[in-house]
Amino acid sequence: MDTVIVLFTRDLRVRDHPALSAACDRGGRVVPLFVLDPEVPAGHRTGFLLDCLADLRESLRALRGDLFLRRGDVVTETMRLAGEVGADAIYASSDVSELGRRRERRLAGERVDLRLFPGLTVVPPGALRPSGGGDHYRVFTPYWRAWAGGARRAVLPAPSRVPAPPGLVAGDLPAHASRPVLKGGETAARARLDVWLRQGLNGYAEGRDDLAGDRTSRLSPYLRFGCVSPLELADLAGSEPEFVRQLCWRDFFHQVTLAFPRINRDDYRSRPRRWRDAPDAVSAWKAGTTGVPIVDAGMRQLLAEGWMHNRARMIVADYLVNHLGVDWRVGAAHFFDLLLDGDVANNSGNWQWVAGTGNSTRPGRVLNPVRQARRFDPDAAYIRRYVPELAGRPAAEAREPWRLSRRVSGYPAPLDPVDRRR
Template sequence: MATAIVLFNRDLRVHDHPALVAACERAERVVPLFVLDPAVPAGNRQGFLLECLAELRAALRARDGDLVVRQGDVVHETMKLAAEVDATTIYAGADVSSLARRREEHLARERIEYLRFPGVTVVPPDALRPSGGGDHYRVFTPYWRAWTRHPRRPVLPPPRTVPTPPGLTAGRLPPLQPPGPVPGGEPAARERADRWLRHGLDGYADGHDDLAGDRTSRLSPYLRFGCLSPLELARRAERSEPFVRQLCWRDFHHQVTYAFPRICRENYRHPERRWRQDPDALQAWQAGMTGLPIVDAGMRQLLAEGWMHNRARLITAAYLVKHLGLDWREGVRHFFEHLLDGDVADNSGNWQWVAGTGNDTRPNRTFNPLRQAKRYDPAGHYVRRYVPELAGVPAPYVHEPWRLPSPPAGYPARLDGAADQG
């Protein structure tokens, strides 16, 4: 009797799950598995992840299956379970980070069939090659053209049954944490996607840069954990090219990371520069205490919600690397720790793009934070929402650099030169 393990990673769903569907079609017994690896810090995402796993377990149990949860090294625990259930094949979704690739290489060397399936991106990260040569696209616009023409696989329905063998110890999930600002799991993801596609998508082109309006989908945490299929979302959102283009940017960063797995540690291109060392300035930026309102608002939103508006991400990142001259890797680490959608490919790719070390064709591009604030938060509502100290300041002045009346110990009231930057 053939037994298969389905190793879940960043694909915590049952809809459009190619690895799960293939296992249920080919094997007589299917063992869904997730391994909590204590060596991989989850940061602010731990509570969200546990909710996702609880919902995935419920969905599998509704289909006569279960989610086996183990703790430890992913390769070791997977092979240990494979020996326990006499599995002949491991099915898994392919991923792009250096950690994921090392796991895949180790599993592929084991004496068991190991099969990788798409599902983390709309188009598999190794599917497109530039016509002029090279193993991946380095510039977005030609990638976008190739991406839009590439044939799509069908969106797969969830399996009717997941025949998990009886008597298997499923393992306990760690206790759920207090509810966060965003509920985790596939049901919440699909509900939010349905609501967004009905009521938000058509206004996306005009409103996605409106900081105060918050007219973005906020689906990125669900895409990061695979609670939503990016392919299914792209198909359902195809009437809005600007939104689909954002999904293509996500795929673009994944194919870059697939080709350059060191993207979170090393410059993708351009020689290493000498970055400033200023722990006080870094700490002030992390806490949203720089004295530049639009930057402080974005950083405080990150700490409060585990999320930040995309326009604010650009502004705050550019402030760190272009105005303060601090290393982009400091920003990568801080964002990755706090973002619910913290993802190696997107987080690192976007930071390198802003820093001029990545895929931006204009590496010397700068963002004037005051000009950006007045353009995308003209009435100052976004700033006042997250910097309540400025609640009474009128619109013409709310974006001007400010001085805290009594700054906490360790934080400068205003960074030197803040009024002159940009």
């Protein structure tokens, strides 16, 4: 009987999943597979990933299928299972990262029909090309124009049935000791999405930079693991162009990564800069003890939640790169380790943007953290939430404790003199 393996990677959902739907449409057997590769540890994302897999398995079982789990090298295990079930084809969602593309190249070299489908972005990376030539857009605004006006594929419902072969060993989900700070999976993503569409989306444009208000969707970990389809999200959120624009940023960095797969290692645009080796400053930055409250608040939010507000990400990244003079790769690696939404394209794309080596059209721009705090955390509520040493202080003191005649006990003096002219 015709049998297809659907290799799941970072597309952990049943709704709007083109590869899964196409496999089910063939009318034969469908073997949904996820391979846990010990060589690609998910770090702090492990608990979230395991939640996603448990939820996906439940959804597939409800459709009379299953999620088959194997451990080892993805290609080896996929081919082993293909031999076991006599698979005619492997279906997967096309990826842009170096790791993902190596996997695809290796599978393409095997004696099996590999078919790649869209699904990780709203518009497939590489689908839009600048009219003046080139294989990708280097600047966001023209990409946004082409992206917003372009045709889209239709959003797909979940398949009505996923007919798995009988008698195949499903494989156990490993236990994970520490519970993730956020529940992973498509079910949790839909719950968050429903609340967001009803209560958050409307005020997004005004509230997205309000650090203390926490008025962004917090859907990024779910998008990272594909628990929600970015295309469906763009459709559902169509009434708020500012929000849709952020989804376009995500697509933008994915198409940059497709064209420049070394984005997490090499400068996209080389810019002569001498980085400083400053291990103590880097340790303080990571621990949230730089003595610059808005920076410390952001870094402590990252440690506590595995997530950080976008405005804070910009401030802390700018501080590391432009104030401490430390290589963006050091910051990107730390973010990548800790963020639940840590993703090569978005993480490295944004770090390079801040460092002036990426797609920014104003590469020399430097942010003043105190001004940023005054503007985006006017009551210092964000600072006081994450830096308890400053909790009882009036806003102006919490923002600039070095102005006080006496030092705040337990809170460090700033690492670097803050340049107040900017």
